Amino acid sequence: MRRNDRALRLRLCIDQAEAGVIVTLPREASEAHGLAFVRERATWILAHLENLPPRVPFVPGAVVPFLGVDHRIYHVGAVPAPVRRDHGAILVSGPTDGIGTRVLAWLRAAARSELEHRATACARTLGLRAGRITIRDTRSRWGSCSAAGNLSFSWRLILAPDHVLDYVVAHEVAHLLVPNHGPAFWATVDRLSGDVAPARAWLAAHGRMLLRYG
Structure with a gap:
């Protein structure tokens, strides 16, 4: 409650x-x-x-979206090696124990790489520099921008389509320039990511479903 x-x-x-x-x-x-x-x-x-779809743990055989494209998890051998992605597959090696932990760590690292790159590029477009960028598992928001200019994003964005990442990053970086959600803010978001309507519609329709993975 x-x-x-x-x-x-x-x-x-x-x-x-x-x-x-x-x-x-x-x-x-x-x-x-x-x-x-x-x-x-x-x-x-x-x-x-x-009628709710079941939770999807990170285990062999599970289908998990990566940048909006479904990938199936495979265990490919006992010799430890980095998790990798190949033609619609997420390949995990090493002991069967801890596969989910390794997949999660890989997804978080991929999210950090993608989101940091996009946030840095967006801030540069505005002639600004973002503060610290953190990756979290937030349940109520996809991103945030602090008064100090630090940005925070949900790692689960790496599961969403590419244009959704662009929109969320643009939204938070725009707050470095405009702290409110007035016309100047949305004009800045549009400048950074173009038409935001498809991404907003996708999050409204599918965003909560990203929380069932892992």
Whole structure:
């Protein structure tokens, strides 16, 4: 349950990533009221939870998107070697124990490389320099820009299509120049990444699904 003082009424939504339910309470609503609200809608909740796609662990045979293109994970031998990508496959060697950990580390490293490169290029276009760039596993936002000019991004962006990375990076780098979301901000984002509508639409439709991987 979450409390939101600006909420006008009780609200319920399905969390696709965690296969659970999020209940938003307005300021005056009690938790008991929220629980009763959930019980009243139990049939609806169960029906939606049963239809959710399953979580996708990083194991051999799993299909994982990389820059929006599906790749299948393969275990290719006991001799340790770097994880690599080849023609729609993610090839993992070494012991079978810890395959998921190695795939995750590889994806995070790939995300760092892609996002740092794009953020540096965008900042240079504006005649600016980004501060520290960090890669996290955030659940509520894809990126952020601090008052000090430090940028943070979700590693899960490496799973999304290329144009989505471009948009999120442009969005956060634009905040180095314009701290709000006014017309000047969106003009800057457009300058950096072009038409942002397809990327925004993709995130709205598919973004939460990225949280089910790993």
